[in-house]
Amino acid sequence: MSTFSAPKGTYDLIPPGSADFLAVREAISAPLRRAGYGYVETPGFEQVELFARGVGASTDIVTKEMYTLTTKGGDELALRPEGTASVLRAALQANLHRGALPVKLWYSGSYYRYERPQAGRYRHFSQVGAEALGAEDPALDAELVILAADAYRSLGLRDVRLLLNSLGDAECRPVYRAALQEFLRGLDLDEETRARVEINPLRVLDDKREAVQRQLAGAPLMRDHLCEACKGYHEQVRDLLTAADVAFEDDPRLVRGLDYYTRTTFEFVHDGLGAQSAVGGGGRYDGLSEMIGGPALPSVGWALGVDRTVLALRAEGVTPELPAHTEVFAVPAGEEARRTLFGLLTVLRRSGVAADFAYGGKGMKNGMKSANRSGARLALVLGERDLAEGVVQVKDLASGEQEAVPLASAVERVRAKLS
Numbered sequence: 458m459s460t461f462s463a464p465k466g467t468y469d470l471i472p473p474g475s476a477d478f479l480a481v482r483e484a485i486s487a488p489l490r491r492a493g494y495g496y497v498e499t500p501g502f503e504q505v506e507l508f509a510r511g512v513g514a515s516t517d518i519v520t521k522e523m524y525t526l527t528t529k530g531g532d533e534l535a536l537r538p539e540g541t542a543s544v545l546r547a548a549l550q551a552n553l554h555r556g557a558l559p560v561k562l563w564y565s566g567s568y569y570r571y572e573r574p575q576a577g578r579y580r581h582f583s584q585v586g587a588e589a590l591g592a593e594d595p596a597l598d599a600e601l602v603i604l605a606a607d608a609y610r611s612l613g614l615r616d617v618r619l620l621l622n623s624l625g626d627a628e629c630r631p632v633y634r635a636a637l638q639e640f641l642r643g644l645d646l647d648e649e650t651r652a653r654v655e656i657n658p659l660r661v662l663d664d665k666r667e668a669v670q671r672q673l674a675g676a677p678l679m680r681d682h683l684c685e686a687c688k689g690y691h692e693q694v695r696d697l698l699t700a701a702d703v704a705f706e707d708d709p710r711l712v713r714g715l716d717y718y719t720r721t722t723f724e725f726v727h728d729g730l731g732a733q734s735a736v737g738g739g740g741r742y743d744g745l746s747e748m749i750g751g752p753a754l755p756s757v758g759w760a761l762g763v764d765r766t767v768l769a770l771r772a773e774g775v776t777p778e779l780p781a782h783t784e785v786f787a788v789p790a791g792e793e794a795r796r797t798l799f800g801l802l803t804v805l806r807r808s809g810v811a812a813d814f815a816y817g818g819k820g821m822k823n824g825m826k827s828a829n830r831s832g833a834r835l836a837l838v839l840g841e842r843d844l845a846e847g848v849v850q851v852k853d854l855a856s857g858e859q860e861a862v863p864l865a866s867a868v869e870r871v872r873a874k875l876s
């Protein structure tokens with residue numbers, strides 16, 4: 458062991474467990490790629506101000522959880538705590554919004570939040586996200602929710618629930634906010650929470666403390682304050698989800714930890730994860746572009762947490778289908794056989810076969826041990842006598858059956874056996 462270990466709240470992905478993370482990223486991004494989403498990648502840090510204005514200056518993410526730094530040149534930067542503000546910034550900077558709308562983008566990467574670490578909550582974590590910019594259309598909200606639900610389904614997860622709400626728009630939300638504030642001001646709350654009532658009253662609904670929750674029983678709900686346009690929009694989203702066979706639960710108290718949401722908001726939760734049950738979340742953010750200095754650009758998106766999705770798979774005992782692991786393992790005996798077999802290995806790999814080799818000159822017995830441990834289906838064994846006869850032994854590692862195949866047709870034969 459070295460004297461160093463990964464920083465608090467972080468962990469390394471190491472084989473074989475790391476394969477689950479790749480499988481999850483692949484399962485989430487495949488439906489997006491099929492649905493016309495283009496890949497976007499932005500820097501790991503941005504100006505602090507982008508997140509302060511975008512995510513919200515009074516949110517926990519901005520006030521408590523951002524990793525900020527001042528560069529030698531005096532710039533105030535923050536490691537990105539989320540992807541939406543950055544992706545929108547990048548799209549506006551590249552003038553994508555001047556072309557055909559909606560602009561559909563997906564991304565995958567690392568995010569950083571200085572949170573109190575616990576199971577499922579880390580200071581460095583990984584998300585795959587999708588954003589559809591520049592269209593106000595309930596079918597677009599539905600498309601994104603369906604793609605996320607399909608991704609979870611394709612992974613074999615059964616216990617993911619979808620919670621759905623509408624947070625209203627610039628017309629009806631201020632009226633609701635005032636009504637909620639009025640109600641909250643009459644409660645017995647500590648000083649910090651009373652301050653939150655004035656700055657960000659919707660967040661109070663998300664207070665997990667029993668003493669607060671008890672008092673919230675009669676709180677006014679956004680649902681009862683939606684304007685006609687928001688009500689109609691939400692009904693259409695619900696109908697489209699139902700038609701697509703995506704089950705959801707109306708959760709009129711669902712508020713999110715980021716301030717940019719309007720109308721459709723949702724969260725995917727998994728009950729096998731304890732306190733950190735949200736495996737993914739998102740919603741519509743019609744005002745965010747203007748908040749960061751852009752034109753009006755109604756948009757919707759989500760991000761799914763890769764770490765928590767992997768935890769959910771493990772909680773359900775599901776093993777995701779692994780990306781190509783070793784199919785063929787080559788074991789040489791002797792120097793010349795070694796050179797020949799290494800050449801064959803390279804040709805096999807170039808033809809698309811996942812293959813590995815007994816490196817380190819360990820001898821036949823240890824080489825076969827490595828072959829068995831690798832999980833490969835076939836071993837290729839080449840000894841002095843085989844070499845003299847111009848053949849290679851192709852051994853099925855499960856059945857033990859072995860056949861001598863001419864070296865010249867070995868690639869073809871191996872591929873036929875694997876298919």
Ligand code: HAM
Pocket residue numbers: 538539540541570572577578579580581582583584586587588714715735736737738739740741742757758759760761762763764765
């Ligand atoms: P979020 O709900 O903050 O939304 O994060 C999305 C997902 O990232 C969460 O559901 C969770 O699975 C994962 N996640 C968040 N924080 C942590 C953490 N500390 N440790 C492990 N996993 C975590 C957003 O980030 C929005 N940008 C989503 C969005 C996209 N909305 C519209 N477009």
